[in-house]
Amino acid sequence: MVLPDTEAPSAVAAVQDTGASRVLHHPSGRPWIVGDWSATELVHAAAGGVHVAVLGHSSADLTTLRRHVERPDGADIGPLADRLDGSFHLLVSAHGTVRAQGTLSGLRRLHHARLRGVPVLADRADVLAELTGQSVATERLALRLLHPLPHPLTLLPLWTGVASVPYDHSALLAPDGPVRTVRRWRPPAPRRPPAEAAEALGAALERAVAARTACGGLVASDLSGGLDSTPLSFLAARGPGELLTVTFGSVDRLHDDARWADAAAAELPGSRLLVGADTLPAMFAGLEHPGEQGDEPFAWTRTRARDEHVARELGTRGARLRISGEGGDEVLQLMPAHLRMLARRHPVTAARQLHGHRARLRWPLGRSLRALADRRSYRDWLADAAEHIEAVTPPPGTTLLGWGMPPRLPPWAGAETIRTVRAQVLAAVAGAEPLAPEHAQHQMLHMVHHSAAAMRQAVDLTARVGTPYTVPFLDDHVLEACLAADPALRGTPFAYKPLLTRAVAGVVPAHLLRRPGKGDFSPDAHEGLARHRRQLADLTERSALAEAGLIDAASLRRACVGLYPPGTSYAALDATLGCEQWLRARTAHRTAPAPAPASASAHGGRGTGGRTAGTSTEPIPGGH
Numbered sequence: 001m002v003l004p005d006t007e008a009p010s011a012v013a014a015v016q017d018t019g020a021s022r023v024l025h026h027p028s029g030r031p032w033i034v035g036d037w038s039a040t041e042l043v044h045a046a047a048g049g050v051h052v053a054v055l056g057h058s059s060a061d062l063t064t065l066r067r068h069v070e071r072p073d074g075a076d077i078g079p080l081a082d083r084l085d086g087s088f089h090l091l092v093s094a095h096g097t098v099r100a101q102g103t104l105s106g107l108r109r110l111h112h113a114r115l116r117g118v119p120v121l122a123d124r125a126d127v128l129a130e131l132t133g134q135s136v137a138t139e140r141l142a143l144r145l146l147h148p149l150p151h152p153l154t155l156l157p158l159w160t161g162v163a164s165v166p167y168d169h170s171a172l173l174a175p176d177g178p179v180r181t182v183r184r185w186r187p188p189a190p191r192r193p194p195a196e197a198a199e200a201l202g203a204a205l206e207r208a209v210a211a212r213t214a215c216g217g218l219v220a221s222d223l224s225g226g227l228d229s230t231p232l233s234f235l236a237a238r239g240p241g242e243l244l245t246v247t248f249g250s251v252d253r254l255h256d257d258a259r260w261a262d263a264a265a266a267e268l269p270g271s272r273l274l275v276g277a278d279t280l281p282a283m284f285a286g287l288e289h290p291g292e293q294g295d296e297p298f299a300w301t302r303t304r305a306r307d308e309h310v311a312r313e314l315g316t317r318g319a320r321l322r323i324s325g326e327g328g329d330e331v332l333q334l335m336p337a338h339l340r341m342l343a344r345r346h347p348v349t350a351a352r353q354l355h356g357h358r359a360r361l362r363w364p365l366g367r368s369l370r371a372l373a374d375r376r377s378y379r380d381w382l383a384d385a386a387e388h389i390e391a392v393t394p395p396p397g398t399t400l401l402g403w404g405m406p407p408r409l410p411p412w413a414g415a416e417t418i419r420t421v422r423a424q425v426l427a428a429v430a431g432a433e434p435l436a437p438e439h440a441q442h443q444m445l446h447m448v449h450h451s452a453a454a455m456r457q458a459v460d461l462t463a464r465v466g467t468p469y470t471v472p473f474l475d476d477h478v479l480e481a482c483l484a485a486d487p488a489l490r491g492t493p494f495a496y497k498p499l500l501t502r503a504v505a506g507v508v509p510a511h512l513l514r515r516p517g518k519g520d521f522s523p524d525a526h527e528g529l530a531r532h533r534r535q536l537a538d539l540t541e542r543s544a545l546a547e548a549g550l551i552d553a554a555s556l557r558r559a560c561v562g563l564y565p566p567g568t569s570y571a572a573l574d575a576t577l578g579c580e581q582w583l584r585a586r587t588a589h590r591t592a593p594a595p596a597p598a599s600a601s602a603h604g605g606r607g608t609g610g611r612t613a614g615t616s617t618e619p620i621p622g623g624h
Contacts, residue, residue: 001034001128002110002121004173005096011118014131026093027051033091035123040215049095050074056088056108057321057470059211077101077170078184085204086211087475089123098173102165104185105327105452105474107459110165111157111295112179119179121171125157125164126295134159136586142417142550143424144297144579146389146407147571150382151435151446153428154453158296167449187436187445188484190341197485198502204481205503206235208472212321213239220244220273220319220467225260226518227497228328231504232472233268236323243270244319246310249277250519251527257519264512273313281305283521283528287535290581290588292464297578299454302525302570307458308465315466322462326455327473330447331482332500336361336400337440338491339372349488356493363398371401378403378434378442386425390418394567403434404443410572411565412555440491441483448474525570529560536560544583551576 001015005026015034022042024033027049043054045065052069054060068080075094081101084090089108091100100121102108112121113128122128129136137160143153155164165171169181192200213219213236221233223245237243245268247261265272286305298304314322336357343350358368376384385406388395390413395406407425409418435445455471462469472478482490482499490499501513529536537557540546546553556576559565564573 002091002098002100002173003031003034004098004119004175005030005032005093006118006175008116008118010116011120014115015120018127018131024051024053028096032093032098045069047074051093052077052080053091054084054088055091056086057212058084058086058088059207059214060084060086060088075099081184081476085207085475085477087470087472096175099170100173101170101184102167103452103474104167104448104476104479106154106167106449107452107456107471107474109167109456110171111162112165112171113162114178119173119177121165121173121179124295125159125162128162129157129159129295132161134161136583138548138550139420139424141297141548141579141583142421145409145413145417145550145572145575146421146425147410147569147575148405148407148446148450150385150407150425151442151449152432153425154446154449187438187441188480190338190438190441190484190487190490192484193486194489194499194502197481197489198499198505200484201478201481201499202503202507204475204477205231205472206238206507208475208478209235209323210239211475212236212323212470212472213241215320216241217320218242218244218318219321219323220246220314220317221323222325223247223261223264223268223272224257224325224519225262225264225512225515226257226325226328227500227513227515228325228332228473228518230260230264230325230512231500231508232323232325233264234504234508237268237270241320243268244273244314244317245270246273246275246314246322248275248280248310250521250524251277252520252523255519255521255523260512260515264508267509267512273317275310275313277524281309282531283525284532284536284577285528287532287539287577287581290585292461293582293585294457294460296453296457297575297582298457298461299571299574299578300458301577301581302528302574304461307462307469311462311466311469313466319467322467322469324469324471325473327448327451327471328497328500330451331444331473331479332490332497334491334493335440335443335487336491336493337402337404337438337443338487339401340439342487342491343372346488353491353493360493361397363396367396367398368401371396371398374402376402379429379432381406382432383426383429386422386429389422389425392565392567394569400443401439403439404446408572410551410556410559410568410576412551412553412559412576414550414552417550436483440487444483448479529564533561539577539580543580544587545576545580548583550579 005028012031020034021036023031026032043060047069050069052065077090077092089102102110110121111125113132115131136158140158165181168185170184172180219241221236222229223233233245283302339350381403389409434442436442458469485499496516540553540557543553545551
């Protein structure tokens with residue numbers, strides 16, 4: 001939590017009562033940053049009236065920060081953010097004013113609220129809600145049943161008295177007055193030539209991984225043999241620590257991850273951990289226990305038990321962190337909407353790529369051309385989408401040539417849920433602006449934000465039970481490098497992630513970059529769903545969402561134990577189960593007896609509370 005540089009004894013006392021274990025102070029000596037973090041996550045420097053702090057995985061060191069705060073413009077964190085790599089919160093307190101920012105992906109967020117009349121920031125909305133006495137807004141929880149949740153509704157916390165700082169903004173805390181947000185970033189124009197774009201991405205990835213491995217120790221890295229995890233493993237091998245690669249099995253005997261991972265492991269140093277499908281909890285395991293939840297529903301509920309199992313196993317082996325290739329699809333996969341940009345500059349190339357997309361995705365020519373000719377603004381698109389949120393028939397794939405896939409509610413959503421969700425989407429239309437002017441860039445940023453919402457929850461839960469999870473592909477500089485690449489290279493349907501293969505050529509042996517796709521974990525999801533039908537049925541018998549009037553329990557039960565509704569993706573079930581588990585945990589927390597006062601001090605406070613704190617599409621990559 002972040003406090004302004006002002007006399008606010010009651011607000012400070014409330015924050016300190018959370019049991020947070022660490023405090024940084026303003027130049028005035030007043031409390032500034034309060035929370036829980038490890039020694040390796042913080043770099044802090046001060047000079048005169050300027051204090052700067054970096055919290056997270058970063059390339060920052062004391063020398064770099066000291067040089068910055070000693071400059072005449074040391075209060076401006078923009079130049080410092082440009083020089084740092086990794087995933088972190090960046091904060092400065094200078095001359096009575098605080099400036100703070102998270103990451104562009106939304107993996108590291110900031111929220112704000114008024115506590116005892118004082119504006120405060122926090123990376124966890126639920127912490128602010130509890131301190132300010134807020135109750136969950138049921139209508140906002142209903143929104144989370146939408147898939148995908150459209151922008152700007154992704155920025156709405158589940159409490160009306162708490163607001164989010166947009167990911168491309170900084171927050172300003174003055175000694176008096178409300179929190180102000182200032183835009184700090186705009187998407188780059190996608191015009192960087194192929195060779196330059198590949199070089200920029202390669203350098204950004206190298207620095208992103210180095211920011212995580214610089215502290216040494218045992219570093220675990222996922223190794224599926226795919227084009228996301230494999231380059232990260234080779235980059236991690238360059239660090240000062242010891243490498244432990246981790247490969248996961250599948251119930252599908254034809255799954256080819258193992259073959260490619262074995263080939264990559266033969267070229268890498270360090271040790272290896274093979275986690276067979278028979279040793280992993282099945283997907284959808286553990287649904288009867290919601291566990292500790294964050295400030296929003298966890299979209300990867302189906303793999304939660306697996307993530308915890310792996311975190312514990314890596315923790316027993318002494319791994320300091322686990323590097324994951326998640327996020328690679330979001331920033332690197334081809335985006336058909338790039339054809340809109342491409343047609344203006346390279347019409348022949350655009351026509352050829354449209355033919356490739358149509359062949360791959362079986363799109364009719366007429367429907368494809370009509371989608372490309374659609375000139376609706378983002379506001380008009382969102383308004384139209386609101387009118388069809390309960391549609392049973394899935395939207396045509398050619399919607400990917402526009403602003404993206406329209407949101408849909410699952411068939412088990414209640415009538416009142418449909419009404420209130422539609423009303424909220426329509427209410428957001430007036431102020432809705434796309435995340436980027438270009439359709440493809442908007443889609444990419446929306447997917448990044450959507451997936452980062454799940455990844456930040458995965459970071460939290462793995463840190464609570466063992467080795468924490470980290471995703472270099474969602475670092476700001478990596479994201480920018482991908483956005484800036486010419487769509488003729490990045491969006492082609494004739495090669496798999498060509499920008500990445502060019503970027504890591506020379507780092508990864510050439511034969512490992514020839515993999516034409518990735519493993520599909522859909523069989524694992526089907527097997528897990530079949531194995532846990534009884535638990536899912538029990539869940540629907542006493543559904544917290546049904547008690548809140550948000551879903552029809554009988555309809556959900558039929559989907560779980562009978563024929564799954566045609567045209568409804570598993571992502572819709574993921575969203576529902578995430579909301580169900582989240583609401584159950586909140587209800588249990590409200591009804592649990594208060595702990596004895598002595599127990600808090602005996603255990604040193606909240607431990608993993610304070611600082612710790614998209615959804616997957618079919619097919620299911622990496623088990624998510």
